[in-house]
Amino acid sequence: MKNMFKLLFVFAFAIILFTGCNDDLTPVYEEQYPGKIVIRGYNALTDSLQVTANGELLEINNELAFTGTISKDYQFVFYNNQAETISILNKQTGEVLTSYTFTSGNISDTLSFYYNDGIFLNDVLSYKPGVLSATGRTGYRFIFPTLNRYSNSGYNGALDAIIKKVNGEVLGVAENITKESFSTFVEFAYAPPPIINIELVKHGTTEPYITGQPVVVQLVMQNNKSGLIVLNETANENGAFSGVDATINLVDYFNY
Template identity: 60%
Template sequence: MYKTTLTRLGLLGGIATFWVSCDNNMLPYYDEQAPGKIVIRGVVQEDSLQIVSNGSLLKINQHETLGGTISKDYEFVYYNGQARYMDVRVKTTQQLLGSYAFTQANSPDTLSFFYKPGLWINDVLSFSPGTISQSGRTGYKFIFPTLNRYSNSGYDGPIDGIIRNLSGQVLGVAQNITKETFSNFVEFPFAAPPILRMELVKHGTTESYRSNGQPVVVAMVMQNNKSRLVVLEEKQDAGGNFSGVQGTLDLCDFFQF
């Protein structure tokens, strides 16, 4: 009788343990877990951003509002293979700049960006500057995120940049400049005076991308033995009218590629 009672108690204990380890849907109580890692690299100018991770504000260096240079190796846990959702937004306006779903299969992954009011470049570290073939040369790639913001040209195709020195000699042509991707790599010898003039035209032509046909020329300064990732920006005057294109922002000044 005593042994029978112990046997019954042991059986009931095993059943109880089984139920404790399961939820009401007969699923294991303990989630499957796997380490996750997202390498976050960003630069924020003139305004502040927030990063939301699965609905909660992410703190970097104890700050929820982010600015300047952002660098964090964000480590967390994937539960049951579910994605980690992240949004990047402007704090003051709650404008959504980027929305991402990171998965266990791609861990570790990278989130990289450049932001200033009116300019957002996503996935910066997926790009790379060109490699200069020898000493005494300079090289360029170009991207044009603000194409048509003020010019309203009506042309949405790729842009070519015809690069000349001050004497008018063509040094190279940067082809297929778009809003999302950089052009091909163009390099040429450095020479004084180090002033360049790049005319922006419709791809494969010498025709201005503006609807009125007026030329658009970007002035730049050469830097010897340096490869650059230049961001082209349409500008406006005090009246809100298109006033030209600037090419002074170089992502290589902010990121390690």
């Protein structure tokens, strides 16, 4: 009886050994690493977005297409150091808006974005609002992803935002606004009336970025608030440049 148990043990061990190897007896067990991607996005349009992981649709809150806030902590496994690719798609058109590739070299990462008409901002959580130096103040940083979308100004350099009260008093200047990066931080004391005028000029000058056409944006100050403002060129019904909008504040959509 003991010999029979020994034979059964050896037979079982052989099965385990050979099922864990390929034909040349090389182990086929895959290296595995846990992965986590924190997904935080906002879609301001009615057109739905979809999120895929290696081509497979991700379900978030029992949905496969999303408007408004998009939030998911996606956990998965890296096999044999293979990359994980996350893509953001427009459901209606199938257009891939962007793709991110993550590797096991960084098993925990963050994907964040903001989407609006003609605007796709990547990695928005890496941009931080400025820290106010005291209570009773307000402050801003600016980015301009749609610069020249309608104006075709011919100017592609950095801009400055000269911030003034309605009586013309200069409150501060935010410098080096570009399509891809936020400006320097500017802060000042909050005081009514809350309306401020923002003149968009070529960096280091007082010259409008559209030759011969001053570009002034109005913004409503918020006391004790620091904003990340997305500037956006607008057009009239004929598609001609009609001004710049400054109503998008990323702080309203993300937790910084």
